[in-house]
Amino acid sequence: MRPLLASLPLLALLGGCSYLPTWDSLPSVTGEKVLGLVTPYRVEVVQGNVLTKEMVARVKPGMPKAQVRDLLGSPLLTDVFHEARWDYVFTIRRQGAPEQQRLVVAEFDGERLKALTVPDDLPTEQEFVASVNTFKPTRSQPKLALTDAERSALPPPKKSTEAAPTAAAEGPAPGRIYPPLESKTGAGS
Structure with missing residues (x-):
């Protein structure tokens, strides 16, 4: 009788396993949200070389490899x-910004640049900065200076x-005394 009673909790535990959800029934991450409510944090991935129109415009055919690398x-x-x-190659994936991917190919003839293949959508430096800047302030920026009208309205x-004491009336400022950095006895005595 005792072995039967001892095995009842084990049987109940094993029977409960049939009610556990399977991997297929668990909610999954779809699109940008989990369970349609929570947006998970996505790691920013920036890989490769950022090249702009200004940088590519300085490169001319016939340049040596070292100068192109510079x-x-x-x-x-x-x-x-x-x-x-x-x-x-340049790729960037940031939350709140569209994914960017570009490829610039430099072809050489020996040690000299033969051709530079540049995509049509290569941005200028200002366009690139604007495309990756996802910061949008939630509140207005504080005003740091008063206008002349606001300044004249102040009391x-x-x-x-009482007259404010002056440094000359109080006398010279007392000198500061600092403790020595090392003891004078020395480590060897």
């Missing part, structure tokens, strides 16, 4: 089998009956 930076991809081609400062 102007555009080191390429993200250099292939051992295709040493005459450098791929400058005049109160005149004190």
